């Protein structure tokens with residue numbers, strides 16, 4: 436018995452990092468996974484896993500979301516789980532951010548999850564059930580960088596809370612996780628700045644960075660029926676960084 440037996444799950448950004456860890460774990464737990472990502476090369480690799488199908492999706496495109504959710508319904512009949520995980524980051528500070536930088540960041544990190552919730556919940560409402568989990572960031576809840584990334588992840592936090600309030604009556608749960616620094620391709624660039632990474636590790640009570648599987652495990656719980664009365668929850672996964 437798997438913890439996600441017979442579930443159909445869409446994972447955005449499912450071709451890399453935490454999304455790929457989730458795709459693998461969810462499939463092992465019995466789900467059929469649609470890894471939806473913009474990176475076709477990585478999609479081809481993740482699709483080699485059993486019970487994982489790659490679908491190309493640009494999360495910032497309303498039209499793309501419409502096509503992908505319809506394709507999933509046509510093929511599998513329902514969407515039980517949506518993980519809004521795709522995202523981009525930038526280390527540009529306040530003096531370097533252009534309006535174009537700001538717009539791209541928000542289109543992908545905030546408008547993207549909003550579109551996912553909009554399209555998936557339309558089908559979930561018909562089914563009378565659904566579970567949505569969003570990947571925000573610890574930067575949305577502590578003073579960690581006044582930049583477009585922080586703002587976009589704070590926006591996602593607000594969108595998720597509003598969605599939890601509006602969709603509860605339809606038996607659709609919406610929860611959000613707030614990872615600290617996790618070792619993925621996104622942070623590989625940061626890892627090169629050894630001094631900054633050492634400082635981060637020192638400031639983390641658990642004394643190390645997180646692994647993608649550690650986030651995937653927490654999201655698995657929130658996505659599954661084990662979390663049947665949990666909605667609007669905000670789970671920090673940061674080795675204690677934000678608790679200091």
Ligand code: NAD
Nearest residue numbers: 448451452453473474493494521522572614616617619621
């Ligand atoms: P990653 O770069 O390994 O994976 C992100 C994935 O999103 C990639 O496969 C990429 O192709 C995809 N993507 C980017 N733009 C897209 C778009 N427009 N449409 C569809 N897919 C798109 O990074 P990761 O670290 O696994 O990040 C996953 C999520 O976790 C992101 O939302 C990120 O902001 C968030 N996060 C990461 C960390 C960290 O330390 N790694 C910390 C907190 C939050």
